[in-house]
Amino acid sequence: MEKVTRLASEKEVVIFSKSSCCLCHSVKVLFQQLLVKPKVYEIDLDPEGREMEKALVSLGCSTPVPAVFIGGIFVGSTNQVMSLHLSGTLTQLIQPYKLA
Numbered sequence: 001m002e003k004v005t006r007l008a009s010e011k012e013v014v015i016f017s018k019s020s021c022c023l024c025h026s027v028k029v030l031f032q033q034l035l036v037k038p039k040v041y042e043i044d045l046d047p048e049g050r051e052m053e054k055a056l057v058s059l060g061c062s063t064p065v066p067a068v069f070i071g072g073i074f075v076g077s078t079n080q081v082m083s084l085h086l087s088g089t090l091t092q093l094i095q096p097y098k099l100a
Contacts, residue, residue, distance in 0.1 A: 001055040001058065001059075003048060003051070003052060003055070004016070004052050004055040004056060004059070005055075005059075007039075007041055008069040008072055008074070009069070009072035010039065011038070011039035012070065012071060012096070012097040013031065013036050013037075013038035013039070013068070013069070013070050013094060013097050014038060014039045014040075014041065014068070014069040015027060015028060015031070015038045015039070015040045015041070015066050015067070015068050015069075016040075016041050016043055016052065016056055016064070016065055016066065016067040016069075017040050017041065017042050017043070017065050017066050018042060018043060018044040018065045019042045019044055019045060020044065021065055021066065023065075023066060023077075023078045024065050024066040026078065027066040027068060027078055027081055028040060028066075030081070030082075030085060031094070034085075034090070034091065034094060034098070035098045035099045036094050036097050036098055036099065037099060038068075043056075043064070043065065053065075059074055060074060061074070061076075061077055062077060062079075063077050063078075065077070066078060066081075068080075068081050070093050070094060070097075071093075075093070
């Protein structure tokens, strides 16, 4: 749990992902299109990936990946991120972190 919370707050936008997950890919592409370069942690490639997955679920992730953190705060998984995007709220949340 400590590793996940530490990693989630090390950069403005953090995505915990799995390299073979198509929903994770979609979320990563969305942030790229919104001109944000998130820090991505592929938990399936991390030796502590199983523990990280359990920690993400205990933080409230309905599915372990993708798990998106903005400003160190858990925003949600695919459904929550897409809902925020459609409502325009995601753009407001990431505004300070957009690339120039």
